[in-house]
Structure formats: structure tokens, C-alpha cells
Amino acid sequence: MDREIYEYRARILKAMANPSRLMIMDTLSSGEKSVAALQEMIGSDISTVSKHLSVLKSAHIVIDRRSGAQVFYRLAVPCILDFFSCVNMVIQSDAEKSGRVASMIG
Amino acid sequence: MDREIYEYRARILKAMANPSRLMIMDTLSSGEKSVAALQEMIGSDISTVSKHLSVLKSAHIVIDRRSGAQVFYRLAVPCILDFFSCVNMVIQSDAEKSGRVASMIG
DNA sequence: TTCTTGTTTGGTAGTATGACCAATCACGCA
DNA sequence: TGCGTGATTGGTCATACTACCAAACAAGAA
Numbered sequence: 541m542d543r544e545i546y547e548y549r550a551r552i553l554k555a556m557a558n559p560s561r562l563m564i565m566d567t568l569s570s571g572e573k574s575v576a577a578l579q580e581m582i583g584s585d586i587s588t589v590s591k592h593l594s595v596l597k598s599a600h601i602v603i604d605r606r607s608g609a610q611v612f613y614r615l616a617v618p619c620i621l622d623f624f625s626c627v628n629m630v631i632q633s634d635a636e637k638s639g640r641v642a643s644m645i646g
Numbered sequence: 647m648d649r650e651i652y653e654y655r656a657r658i659l660k661a662m663a664n665p666s667r668l669m670i671m672d673t674l675s676s677g678e679k680s681v682a683a684l685q686e687m688i689g690s691d692i693s694t695v696s697k698h699l700s701v702l703k704s705a706h707i708v709i710d711r712r713s714g715a716q717v718f719y720r721l722a723v724p725c726i727l728d729f730f731s732c733v734n735m736v737i738q739s740d741a742e743k744s745g746r747v748a749s750m751i752g
Numbered sequence: 753t754t755c756t757t758g759t760t761t762g763g764t765a766g767t768a769t770g771a772c773c774a775a776t777c778a779c780g781c782a
Numbered sequence: 783t784g785c786g787t788g789a790t791t792g793g794t795c796a797t798a799c800t801a802c803c804a805a806a807c808a809a810g811a812a
Contacts, residue, residue: 543665543669546665546666546668546669546672547665549665549668549730550662550663550664550665550667550668553659553662553663553668554660554663554664556656556659556663557656557659557660557662557663558656558660558799558800559649559652559653559655559656560652560800561656562652562655562656562659563649563652566652574758574759575758575759575760576757576758576759584800584801584802585801585802585803586758586759586760587759587760587761587801587802587803587804588800588801588802589759590759590760590761591760591761591800591801592800593759593760594760594761606759606808606809608758608808608809608810609756609757609758609759609808609809609810610757610758610759610809611758611759611760617732619732620732622729622732623729623732624655626723626725626726626728626729664769664770666770680788680789681788681789681790682787682788682789690770690771690772691771691772691773692788692789692790693771693772693773693774693789693790693791694770694771694772695789696789696790696791697770697771697790697791698770699789699790700790700791712778712779712789714778714779714780714787714788715778715779715780715786715787715788715789716779716787716788716789717778717788717789717790
């Protein structure tokens, strides 16, 4: 088996596999945002947000653009979010089994 | 923002974000397999494979079925693999930029 | 140049991951 | 009941993640 391709894919998934980073991606789906704007959404320290963004950038999930003192980030490949229509199926089948409410799906 | 849904999604992505587990998922896309069969594909210790499977099972990505002494695993939600048509776009745009070969995409 | 705003980087601490070996459990058969 | 095969669990170690604070950096205004 070609291990390299799986390592590459894993790197991308790993970059996504964090609640704050998923929030960031979701926020960016409606257009580019500055670090400060994202920080307001997420609520953690701005240095933490900046590091999350650098993780997403290293994985080529977001692209940055400087404008004066601000840096704006946007999704490089918006289809990345389509994935969750399937993830939601996992959540759904789990929620049904455990009797949790459908509001989990969002 | 509803942090709970992002934590749930992150848990699923985290469960997927490992090369061996992606190999397992890919292998299971062609039908259910025993732990020993998967171990042969992956190459690591069988205890390691078993632990990977338990991670995937906890995330409701795979379902197990016992038959005699053997346990067979299969994908719970096969669409989970569709995701990679998009992940490949990330790989592709990255590969173009860095001049890496298209064989990365597999 | 100096100040201010916006962002990134360095350092640290606590927690989680992933690999292996050894031991245990589950099942079917003698 | 005792054996053998197949799978899981416990223990350990090295490595990686994620949060925060503090310090440094980048750009524009005074």
C-alpha cells in the first residue's frame, strides 16, 4: 500500500480535527475574515487563534492575504465543508442509537 | 456558536486522522474484513490494529460483528470516503505549487 | 523615529497519541 | 475441562497537541 498518500490525507484531516479550527473554517465559509474577527467568534486568546490559522495554512486549507496591519484568511477549497453532510450521518446514526436529540446535527 | 457540534465533528475527524486508520477504512470500502486480514494490510502489531479499530468504532465509523473466534469490521457510513475527492483537491493545489508529482493523489 | 494597532512567535505545562510487548479474554473443538 | 486460534486490554515510553502569557514583529500615523 502507498503509505505516502495516506500520510498526506491524515495530515489534512488532523489539521481539521479540532473544534476551534472547525469553527474557523465554518466562519470562513461566508467569506474572508481578519484574525481579530475570528478571535471574537472563537473566544480564545488571539495567539491561540493565530496558531490555529497557521496549522490550517500549513495544510493548505486556508490562504492568507495581508492588507495593512491586518491579515485576512479565506478557505482555499470550500468543498472541504461538504464533508459534513456525511459526518452528520455518522452523528445521526449515533444519536438515534443513544437517544440523543437531532439538534446535535446543526 | 454551538461548540458541542464542532467538538463532535472534531472527534470524528480525529478518529480518521491517522494513516493506518485511513488505510483500514480504504480496505474496508471493498467489504468487511477480519482483524487479522487488516493486520496483514497494515503491517503493524495486531494489538495496534485492534486499537485503531476500537478508535474507529468509538467514533461510529466502523461496525463490528463477531463470527466464531473472529471479529469482522465494516464501514458504518461508506460515504465517509467521498470526502477524499475534495481532500485530493487540496493535495493537488499544493502539489502544483510545490512542483510535486500528481502521483500524490492516488 | 516613536506610538499604536494587529498579528505572530517563543516558552511552558498539562494532556493525548501511537507504537510495542505481555497478559488476558472469547470462542470452538477435542 | 483443557487447548489453540483470534482479538482485546494494560503497561510503558517517546512524541505531539493545545492552551495561555509574554515578547517580538509589521504596518501606518503622528
